[in-house]
Amino acid sequence: xxxxxxxGLRVRGRLVVVVGGGPVAARRVRGLLDVGARVRVVAPAxxxxxxxxxxxDAVEHRAREYAPGDLDGAWLVxxxxxxxxxxxxxxxxxxxxxxxxxxAADAAAASAWIPASATLAEEQxxxxxxxxxxxxxxxxxxxxxxxxxxxxxxxLRRVRPRGADxxxxxPAHPGRVALVGGGPGAPGLVTGRGRRLLAxxxxxxxxxxxPRSLLGTLSDDVEVIDVGKTAGNHPVPQERINELLxxxxxxxxxxxxxxxxxPYVFGRGGExxxxxxxxxxxVEVVPGVTSAVSVPAAVGIPVTHRGxxxxxxxLTAHEAVAHVPGGADHTLVLLMGVTRLARTAEALVAxxxxxxxxxxxVEDGYxxxxxxxxxxxxxIAGRAADAGVQPPAVTVVGDVxxxxxxxxxxxxxxxxxxxx
Numbered sequence: 001x002x003x004x005x006x007x008g009l010r011v012r013g014r015l016v017v018v019v020g021g022g023p024v025a026a027r028r029v030r031g032l033l034d035v036g037a038r039v040r041v042v043a044p045a046x047x048x049x050x051x052x053x054x055x056x057d058a059v060e061h062r063a064r065e066y067a068p069g070d071l072d073g074a075w076l077v078x079x080x081x082x083x084x085x086x087x088x089x090x091x092x093x094x095x096x097x098x099x100x101x102x103x104a105a106d107a108a109a110a111s112a113w114i115p116a117s118a119t120l121a122e123e124q125x126x127x128x129x130x131x132x133x134x135x136x137x138x139x140x141x142x143x144x145x146x147x148x149x150x151x152x153x154x155x156l157r158r159v160r161p162r163g164a165d166x167x168x169x170x171p172a173h174p175g176r177v178a179l180v181g182g183g184p185g186a187p188g189l190v191t192g193r194g195r196r197l198l199a200x201x202x203x204x205x206x207x208x209x210x211p212r213s214l215l216g217t218l219s220d221d222v223e224v225i226d227v228g229k230t231a232g233n234h235p236v237p238q239e240r241i242n243e244l245l246x247x248x249x250x251x252x253x254x255x256x257x258x259x260x261x262x263p264y265v266f267g268r269g270g271e272x273x274x275x276x277x278x279x280x281x282x283v284e285v286v287p288g289v290t291s292a293v294s295v296p297a298a299v300g301i302p303v304t305h306r307g308x309x310x311x312x313x314x315l316t317a318h319e320a321v322a323h324v325p326g327g328a329d330h331t332l333v334l335l336m337g338v339t340r341l342a343r344t345a346e347a348l349v350a351x352x353x354x355x356x357x358x359x360x361x362v363e364d365g366y367x368x369x370x371x372x373x374x375x376x377x378x379x380i381a382g383r384a385a386d387a388g389v390q391p392p393a394v395t396v397v398g399d400v401x402x403x404x405x406x407x408x409x410x411x412x413x414x415x416x417x418x419x420x
Contacts (some may be wrong), residue, residue, distance in 0.1 A: 002186075004113065004130060006115075006128065006130065008126065008128070008410040009075075011032065011035060011036070011037040011075060011076060011113070011189065012035060012036030012037065012067065013036060013037075013038060013041060014037060014075040014076075014077065015038075015039075015074050015075060016032050016035075016036045016037045016039055016040070016074060016075060016077070017040045017041075017070060017071050017074040017076075017077045017078070018032070018039060018040070018041050018072070018077075018079075018080070018081065019041075019042045019043065019066050019070070019076045019078070019086070019087075019090050019355070020041075020042075020043055020044070020079060020080035020081040020104075021041060021043030021044070021045055021046040021047055021050055021077040021082070021083055022043075022080065022081075022082065023047060023048070023077070023106050024042070025041065025050065025080045026046075026047060026048055026049060026050045026079040027043060028078050028080065028102075028104075028114070028368065029050060029053065029059060032051075033058060033059070034288045036237060038057040038060075038061070039058075039060065039129050040060040040062065040070070040204065041054065041060065041061050041062070041075070042064070042066050042070045043060045043062075043063070043081070043337045044063060044064055044065060044066075044355050045059075045063075045228060046061065047389075049226075050357070056137060057400075065086075066079075066081070066086055066090060066374040068093060071093055071094055071097055071099060071148035071315035072097075074097070074098065074099050075099065075104075076101075076112070077090060077094045077099055077100070077101040077102070078101070078104070078114075079091065079101065079102070079103055079104065079126050080104035080105070084105065084106070085205075087103050087104075087105055087106065087109070088168060089216050090103075090107060091103050091111070093104065093109065094111070094155065095111065095247060099263055100112040102114055107133045108133075109162075111163070113130060115129050115130050115138060115142075116128070116129045116131075116138035116139045116141070116142040116147070117129070117142065117301070118142050118143070118146035118149075120149060120150075120156075120173070121174070122147075123156055124391055125149065127142060127145050127146055129141045129142040129145070129150070136157035136234065144272060149158055149195065149196070150192055150196055151192045151195050151202075152192065152194070152195025152196040152197070152198055152199035153195070154199065155199060156196065156200035157198040157199065157200050157201065157202065157219060157222065157254075157321040158200070158202070158230065158254075162393075167248065173252065173384055174249050174250050174252060174280065174281050174282070175247050175248065175249040175250075175251070175252050175253040175254045175255060175281075176249065176254050176281070176282045176283070176284065176297070177249050177254075177255045177256075177257065177272075177276045177281055177282070177283045177284075178195055178197040178201075178254075178255070178257065178261070178283070178284045178285075178286060179257045179259065179262050179267075179269045179272055179273060179283065179284070179285045179286065179292075180194040180198065180205075180244050180256050180257065180258050180259065180265040180286045181194065181259055181260075181261060181267070181269075181286055181287050181288015181289070182194065182209075182210040182211040182214075182258050182259055182261070182288055182289070182296060183211065183260070183261065183288045183289035183290075183291075183366075184209075184260065184261065184289065184291045184294045184295050184298070184365045184366045184367075184382070185209060185210070185211050185212075185260060185365070185366055185367055186366040186367075187211045187213050187214050188212065188291045189294065189366070190208065190210070191286060191288070191303065192215065193286050194207075194286045194288070195324075197254075197256055197284070197286065197311075198214060198217075198218070198258065199218075199277075200224065200254060201218075201222060201254050201255065201256040202222060202248070202254050202255070203222070203223045203224075203247065203253050203255045204222060204224050204225070204255075204256045204258055205225045205227055205241065205244055205255065205256070205257045205258065205259045205262050206225070206226055206227070206228070206354050207227065207228055207259050207300060208228025208257065208260070209228075209259075209260030209261070209291075209392055210259055210260045211258070211260075212259075214258075224390075225244060225246075227241050227244075228242075234257075238268060238271065241272070242271065242272055242275040242276075243289070245257060245272060245275070245276055245281075246275060246279045246281065248278060248283070249281045249299060250278065250279065251413065254297070257269075259287075259288065259291070260291065260392075261275050261288055261290045261291040261292070262286070262287055262288040262289070262290040263285055263286075263287070263288065264285070264290075265290045265314065266314075266316060266335055266336070267293060269285060273285060274289070286364040289369060289379070290314075291332075291335065291364040291365060291394055292333045292335060292394065293316040294332065294365065295362050295365030295366070296360070296362060296365075296394060296396045296400075298361050298362065298366055299360065299365075299404055299405075299406060300401060300404040300405045300406070301360060301362075301396050301400055301401055301404045302400055302403060303331045303396070303400060304331065304400070305335060305400050305403060307331070307379035308399050308400055308402075308403065309329050309331045309398055309399060309400045310329065310330075310331065311325075311327070311330050311331070312331035312332070312333055313330065313331070313332055313333070314333045314335065315332065315333070315334055315335070316334065316336045316337065317327070318334050319349050321344055321348055321351075322348065322350065322351035323332070323349045323351075324351075327352070327354070327357075328353065328354060328357045328398050328399045329396065329398070329399060329400035330400060331397070331400050332348070332396070332397040332398070333395070333396055333397075334394070334395040334396075335394060336391070336392075337393075337395050338361070338384070338389055338390070338391050338393050338395075339391075341361070341380065341381045341384055341395065343382055344395075345359070345377045345378075345381055348377055348397065349377050349378070351395075353377060354377070355376060355377050356373065356376050356377070356378065357376060357377045357397060357398065357399075358374070358375075358397075358398065358399060358401035358402050358407065359374070359375050359376055359377055359380040359395065359396065359397050359401060360372050360373070360374050360396045360401045360407075361373045361380065361384050361393050361394075361396075361404075362393060362394045362395075362396070363389055363390060363391075363393045363397050364392060364393070364394070365392075365394060369399045371387075372404065372406050373387045374401065374404070374406060374407055374410035375410075380395075394404065397407055
């Protein structure tokens with residue numbers, strides 16, 4: 001390895017000669033065609049799709065044994081005949097022509113080695129790994145690095161920014177905007193795609209309920225814009241958030257809008273997407289694990305369960321909950337409803353749901369103060385007030401609440417109070 005100089009070759013439009021027509025040669029030909037090389041294959045017969053490529057004139061085929069002169073004009077040679085004497089002759093001829101040669105069966109006889117490689121075309125990143133004469137080790141290392149890049153565990157952000165050549169100049173191309181659903185706040189519940197986009201972002205516009213711990217993984221020069229909202233306090237209005245996404249993208253920056261839950265579940269993602277598209281900006285939406293399903297699950301409540309509930313509705317307590325279909329066998333999930341809990345419970349009872357319908361209010365799902373408060377439509381508002389329930393919280397109404405492990409403890413406590 002001490003005499004190996006890693007190098008990327010730009011072979012588009014340049015001649016590469018492959019000697020041999022078997023499976024190894026076929027793999028190399030496919031890779032060369034993918035990057036635009038002109039390929040000449042020298043072999044008496046071709047296996048598999050090599051024959052199809054030759055028939056389609058995608059490669060030049062010299063249908064005979066290798067002969068001197070076959071390497072003329074080549075920038076690179078790859079020999080994989082499986083016959084040591086032929087491979088050696090090809091390597092000798094290439095050396096005489098001062099053309100680098102890969103010898104598939106004998107790395108020591110080659111003047112060039114092919115690394116194990118992976119390409120992230122979207123990010124314009126190519127990973128190439130050499131591991132001496134141990135190709136399987138190189139493949140394992142390559143796969144590990146590629147997986148870490150895909151998961152956003154390695155820094156993908158551009159150091160040379162996208163766009164203009166000089167200060168103040170108009171960028172040649174706008175940046176991209178990604179609306180990333182961050183789930184209920186736990187960093188492990190963000191998708192791999194979301195993590196990868198976050199790792200390559202120049203600007204992150206973040207909500208209060210997004211997985212904010214991931215911000216600590218960003219480079220110091222990534223601009224983080226906090227637009228978090230609390231109940232009754234919207235320091236950055238939605239119109240300004242829309243403007244920020246467009247302004248930074250038009251300046252050539254890649255922007256991640258990091259949201260809690262899912263962008264399309266009361267996340268105003270549709271509005272942000274429409275504004276960006278109207279400005280000619282490429283937008284990607286990355287779904288997130290919605291709190292409407294994940295937060296109940298955190299305390300053991302399934303929103304549907306065979307024989308208990310066959311459907312569910314997700315609303316905010318700002319909406320007309322009285323019009324939700326079904327009874328206790330149709331689960332109702334309420335987001336952003338703590339301050340209106342008493343009025344919501346009264347409206348549901350007035351609309352025909354039994355006052356004995358089970359209810360759970362789950363605070364800070366997956367967070368450090370996660371807690372579930374149980375009751376019924378008749379008493380949940382008082383129980384939540386006594387417990388000091390605080391947002392963020394998700395309220396679940398329906399018989400599925402009885403499936404939570406905490407429900408049994410709740411009913412046991414009630415019995416002990418009633419008999420004391």
